[in-house]
Every structure is written in C-alpha cells, then in structure tokens.
Amino acid sequence: MNLDLLTVDSARTAVLEKETTATALVDGFYKKIEAEDGAIGAYLTLSKDRAYRQAARIDALADKGDDLPPLAGVPVAIKDVFTTKDVRTTAGSKILADFVAPYDATVVSRLEDAGAIILGKTNCDEFAMGSSNENSAFHPVRNPHDRSRVPGGSSGGSAAAIAAGTAVASLGSDTGGSIRQPAAFCGVVGLMPTYGRVSRYGLIAFASSLDHPGPFGKSVKDAAMMLQAIAGRDPLDSTTADVPVPNYREQIGQPVTGMKVGVPLEYFEEGIDLEVSTAVQFGIQELRNAGAEIVPISLPHTPYAIPTYYVIATAEASSNLARYDGVRYGLRAGDGKTLSEMYRRTRDAGFGAEVKRRIMLGTYVLSAGYYDAYYLKAQRVRSLLARDFDEAFAKVDVIITPTTPTPAFRLGEKADDPLAMYLADIFTVTADLAGIPGISIPCGKSKDGLPIGMQILGKHFDEATVLRFAHVAEHALAGKL
Ligand code: GLN
Numbered sequence: 482m483n484l485d486l487l488t489v490d491s492a493r494t495a496v497l498e499k500e501t502t503a504t505a506l507v508d509g510f511y512k513k514i515e516a517e518d519g520a521i522g523a524y525l526t527l528s529k530d531r532a533y534r535q536a537a538r539i540d541a542l543a544d545k546g547d548d549l550p551p552l553a554g555v556p557v558a559i560k561d562v563f564t565t566k567d568v569r570t571t572a573g574s575k576i577l578a579d580f581v582a583p584y585d586a587t588v589v590s591r592l593e594d595a596g597a598i599i600l601g602k603t604n605c606d607e608f609a610m611g612s613s614n615e616n617s618a619f620h621p622v623r624n625p626h627d628r629s630r631v632p633g634g635s636s637g638g639s640a641a642a643i644a645a646g647t648a649v650a651s652l653g654s655d656t657g658g659s660i661r662q663p664a665a666f667c668g669v670v671g672l673m674p675t676y677g678r679v680s681r682y683g684l685i686a687f688a689s690s691l692d693h694p695g696p697f698g699k700s701v702k703d704a705a706m707m708l709q710a711i712a713g714r715d716p717l718d719s720t721t722a723d724v725p726v727p728n729y730r731e732q733i734g735q736p737v738t739g740m741k742v743g744v745p746l747e748y749f750e751e752g753i754d755l756e757v758s759t760a761v762q763f764g765i766q767e768l769r770n771a772g773a774e775i776v777p778i779s780l781p782h783t784p785y786a787i788p789t790y791y792v793i794a795t796a797e798a799s800s801n802l803a804r805y806d807g808v809r810y811g812l813r814a815g816d817g818k819t820l821s822e823m824y825r826r827t828r829d830a831g832f833g834a835e836v837k838r839r840i841m842l843g844t845y846v847l848s849a850g851y852y853d854a855y856y857l858k859a860q861r862v863r864s865l866l867a868r869d870f871d872e873a874f875a876k877v878d879v880i881i882t883p884t885t886p887t888p889a890f891r892l893g894e895k896a897d898d899p900l901a902m903y904l905a906d907i908f909t910v911t912a913d914l915a916g917i918p919g920i921s922i923p924c925g926k927s928k929d930g931l932p933i934g935m936q937i938l939g940k941h942f943d944e945a946t947v948l949r950f951a952h953v954a955e956h957a958l959a960g961k962l
Contacts, residue, residue, distance in 0.1 A: 484509050485646040489555050489703040492649055493596070496543055496554035503536035503543070503554035503598060510556045510600055514647045521645050522622045523638040525561050527601040528568040532556075535598045552710055553596030558648035560639045561602040562609055563589050563694070564683040568599075572685045573607040573617040573635075576831030577811040586683025587718065588652055588694050588711045595710035600648055603638030607833045608802065609654055609687045611635045612662060612905045615896050616835045623892070624666060626931055630889040633663030636697070640667040643697050650698045650707050654684060656691045657790050658884075658909025661921035664697060665884035665934020668923045670951070671697045672704040675942045676916035677722040679708075680715035688797035691790075691913045701922060701952040705729040708944060724942045732949040738772030742950070743877030745780045748908060754887040760925030760933040761883045767957035768881075768950065776877050780869040783911060785862050787903055790910040792846050792859035798836075799843025805831060838899065867915040874940045879950050882908050884921040884934035908936060918944045920951045925962055 482501055495501045511529065518524050539554050564570045564582035571577045585593075593599065606616035614622040614637030622637040624630040625645040632641040636653030640663035643651055653660040655673040664671025672695050679694045686692060696707030712726045744765060749758050769775050807813035807827030814830040817823035832840070846855035873880060886907060895902045912919045917938055924935035935954065939947035 482509070484513060487649050488699060489552060489650055489706045492555045493549060493551070493553045496539060497549050499543065503539040504533065506554055506556055507532050507536045507598055507600070510647065514600070517645060518647055520623065520628060521625055521641050521647070522620045523603055523642040523645060523647060524558070524601045525571060525573070525604050525619055525638070526569050528565065528599050531568060532598050532600055535593060539596055539598070550594070550596035551706060552592065555597045556600050556649050557592060557597045558600050558603045558639055558642045558651040559589060560605050560636050560651070560653045562605060562654055562685045563652060564685070565589055565599070565602065568602065570602065570685070571619070572609070573605040573619065574831065574833070574836070575618040575812060576805045576827070578618070580811045582683070584683065587680035587715045589683065591711045592652070597710070603636070603642055603651060605638055606635035607836050608685065608798070609635040609656055609659055610798070610835050610839055612658070612902050613890070613895065614638065615892065616833060618833055621892060624889050626668060627889065627929070630891050630931070631666065633666035633889065635659040637663050639697050640664050640669055640671065643667065643669040643699055650696060650703050652707075653695060653697055655693045655695055655913060656687050657794060657913050658906045660693070660695050660697065661884050661909050661919055661934065661936055662906070664921040666889040666932065668932030669697055669699060670701055670704045670920065670922050671695070672708060672920045672944070673912065673918060674708060674712060674944055675918045677720055678724070678918070678942060678944065679711050680718040680721050682715055682717040686801040688794040689801065690797060691794055693913065701920070701948055701955050702730070702733050704920070705733060705948050722942070727945050729945060729948055732945045733952045735949045736772065737768060737950055737953050739774070741774050741776050741877040742768055743776050743778035743873050743880040745778050745783070745880060745882060747779065747783055748882040752886055753883060756927045757883050757885070757887060757933050761881070761935045764924035764935040764954055764958060765881055768954055771953050771957055773950070778873045778877060778880065780873060780911065782862065782865045782869050786866055786911045786914065787907060789859045789862045789866065790906070790914060791842070791903055792855050793863065793914070795839045795843035796847050796856050797843070799840045799847065802836070802840055835899070863914050866911055870915045870917055878946055880938040882936045882938070884908060884936040888927045888929070888931035888933055912938050917941055918947050920947050922951050922955055923962055924954070924958060
C-alpha cells in the first residue's frame with residue numbers, strides 16, 4: 482500500500498474492507514517517520530503506546546464487522562500545543578520540555594473518539610510564536626519541497642508532516658496565521674475555523690481571544706472531515722458557541738454558480754510577489770469559470786492589522802505566560818535565594834528570545850500610562866477591522882486573497898529581523914482579529930517549484946461555504962498546478 486496516497490477516506494475504507502489493519506498502518510507510518518523525519522524534523526514526540534492501543538481498538542471493531550467511526554484508522558499528528566494525557570506536551574519550549582499533562586485537550590479526545598490514531602506530537606514555534614518554526618527550542622522544521630527553506634509557522638511540523646507523507650492529517654492552531662501560512666508554504670490544505678467553533682480546552686494558550694484550533698489535510702475533503710470530528714460546543718470551554726454543526730461533507734461537490742467572491746484590491750498591490758499574485762488571480766479565474774461572480778471590494782483598515790495584532794497578541798501572551806514560574810509547571814532552574822530570584826532564573830533559562838521579547842512588549846502595552854495609548858487603541862482598531870469584513874460580507878459570500886506575500890523563505894533569512902518576520906503575516910492576521918473562518922489551498926507553484934497558497938475567508942460560522950468554494954477551486958485547479 483502506498484502510504485503517500487492515503488487520504489482520510491481511503492485509510493478508513495482500507496481498514497473497513499480488510500485490505501489492511503489499523504495496526505499495519507501504524508507500523509507503516511512509524512517506519513516512514515523513522516526513515517524520513519530526521520531530514521524534516523516535523524515530530525518532537527512519538528506516542529507509540531497510545532497509537533498501538535487505539536489501532537488495536539479499531540481492529541477489534543473491524544473484526545466484529547461493526548461499522549467504523551468516521552476517522553477509523555486514520556493516522557494523525559497533533560501540534561505540540563495540545564495536551565495529551567501520558568504523552569509529553571512541550572509547546573516547543575524548554576520550560577515544558579518534560580511536561581506531561583494529566584488530561585487530553587478536547588480536540589484530541591474528539592479525534593480519538595472518531596477513530597483517529599495519534600502518531601505523535603509535532604514541532605512548532607515556542608508557544609506558537611513565529612512564522613517559520615525557527616523559534617522551536619528543539620530544532621527547526623524543514624520544508625519538504627525544499628529543505629533549505631522554512632515550512633512556515635507556527636504549526637510548521639503539522640503542515641510538513643502532511644507534505645512529507647508522515648501523517649494523513651493533522652491539527653494546528655492559528656492565532657495570526659499559523660495554520661494557513663504553513664499550509665501555503667508546504668502545499669497542503671489548512672483550515673482555520675471560526676473563533677468559538679472548536680474548543681480551546683487543553684490548548685496551551687498564546688493569545689486567548691485569537692487562538693483557533695483547526696485541521697490540516699491533503700485535500701479540502703480531508704480537512705472537512707477532520708473539522709467535523711472536532712467542531713461544536715464544549716462544556717469545558719465557555720467560549721465555544723452553541724451553533725449547530727452542519728454536515729461539512731455535504732458541501733463537497735456543491736456548485737458555486739451565482740455566488741459572489743469578494744476580491745480586496747489592496748491585497749494584490751504593494752509588497753506582493755508577482756508569482757503569488759498571478760497564481761491567486763488564476764485561482765480566482767477558475768472560480769469565475771465555475772460560475773461565481775467576482776466583486777471588487779475594499780478592506781480599508783488592513784494597513785493597521787499587523788501593529789494591532791502584535792499589541793493584542795503580546796498583551797494576552799504576557800498574561801498567559803505568567804503561569805510558567807517554576808512552581809506550577811515544568812522547569813525550575815535552581816532554587817535561588819528568594820522566590821523572585823527562582824522565578825527569574827527559571828524564566829530566563831526556560832523561555833527563548835522571541836517569547837521574552839513578546840512578554841516584554843505585552844507587559845509594556847498593558848502597563849499603567851500606556852494601556853490607553855496602545856492596548857485600548859488596538860482593541861478599537863480591531864473593531865474597525867472586523868467592521869471592514871462585516872461590510873464586505875453584506876455583499877459577497879466569500880473573500881479571496883493570497884495566503885502569504887511570498888512563497889517559503891530560506892531558513893535564517895528573516896531570523897534576525899523580527900519586524901520582517903511579523904510583516905509576513907499581513908494577509909492572515911485580519912481574519913484572526915475578526916474571528917472569521919479561513920482556509921488556505923494550493924493554487925500554483927513558483928518557478929522554483931515552491932507551493933503558493935490561496936486564502937478563502939468566510940462569514941462567522943460559515944465554514945460550509947468556505948469549504949464549498951475551496952473544493953470547487955481545488956477541483957478546477959487539479960492537474961494545472
Ligand atoms: N506568526 C504569527 C506570530 O508570530 C502567528 C502565530 C500564530 O498564529 N500562532 O504571532
């Protein structure tokens with residue numbers, strides 16, 4: 482069986498129809514990971530005991546001839562920011578290098594309830610802060626399309642594992658673009674659901690009002706099936722919404738005739754790589770050919786999105802990360818003479834440079850005297866950015882933009898220039914600030930063979946329409962990439 486060709490559906494069908502067993506699939510994927518992941522670095526921890534236990538459960542169901550749950554036997558990978566009982570969870574940080582959580586994140590238990598098999602935990606930027614995966618305290622991830630380049634971040638391991646064929650599907654988290662941007666760089670599909678659609682219980686917090694858990698897959702259908710398993714109200718996360726979860730699979734194959742695509746002109750102007758804008762325009766053209774109407778729109782507050790995001794995200798991070806103090810979780814560096822000395826030593830040794838930079842920035846914008854000038858002002862601009870989307874969505878069904886201004890950059894290229902790194906998030910942060918759903922799908926390749934991503938954004942809780950458009954575009958582009 483060619484593991485590279487497996488999809489969510491075909492993995493389940495192969496187990497259901499006894500062409501293979503879940504245990505044999507797990508064996509096959511671990512062999513592949515052991516042979517190939519050294520060159521990519523997508524995994525931080527393999528959860529073999531857990532994977533084989535789940536595989537045995539699925540095989541027993543198949544032996545009984547029972548119908549299998551929707552993700553039965555599907556080998557998946559989990560970004561290492563979601564807690565997993567009895568399997569270490571590091572958030573890519575030294576401060577949690579040996580941390581084993583006593584409970585599972587809701588998304589993890591939902592995937593297992595749906596029959597998925599968790600192969601392991603994937604590498605990421607420390608506490609999900611980054612756009613290149615170079616901020617992992619352990620090792621960087623390399624882009625499977627060109628190993629001298631980054632896979633994107635912060636969910637770089639989860640995207641690279643799909644592109645390298647070392648998992649069929651995976652989970653990531655998107656706070657400012659961390660699902661969509663690595664999906665674009667690695668040539669896979671990455672879906673950020675609406676804020677409140679998927680539980681954050683057990684997600685190690687970066688910026689609580691912006692963190693969105695979501696899936697990666699090889700296809701739009703795979704991403705839809707993963708979303709189906711994890712979406713919906715969770716009594717353990719009071720910010721999840723009690724909005725009915727539709728059958729996403731039914732959207733796959735529905736036409737978009739007569740529906741409207743908004744294209745924000747300012748997203749195709751300054752600073753964007755010509756190959757990227759050409760490929761995205763080509764994808765838009767395919768949707769026009771499929772019967773959609775293209776409507777020029779404007780999102781006028783976009784130029785303020787990056788500073789707004791980096792004020793709000795760092796403010797929330799500085800508060801969330803206060804819990805790592807050498808007492809409650811993970812690392813304690815020496816005892817120190819006083820309690821505050823112990824805190825200082827632990828945080829100094831445990832956090833990397835980017836995390837420290839953000840704690841300082843966040844503490845500053847929240848401090849007395851600066852709170853109104855920075856934090857409060859950023860919250861006001863956030864409302865304006867959300868209003869831009871509300872006004873646009875009064876006229877169109879979805880909005881299409883490039884996912885990133887350039888294809889994957891080289892390892893080290895932006896590592897010493899945090900501002901250049903932050904600017905790479907220009908097309909993704911706006912949707913996080915507004916809390917709307919978005920997907921990145923492959924829409925072409927640069928002349929160097931690097932994947933290019935097209936972003937489709939939708940209305941709150943309307944992942945269904947996003948998936949419908951994404952599937953039509955994917956289908957139309959098939960064979961042309
Ligand atoms: N690149 C952005 C940042 O560094 C987004 C990260 C994310 O979405 N987790 O904050």
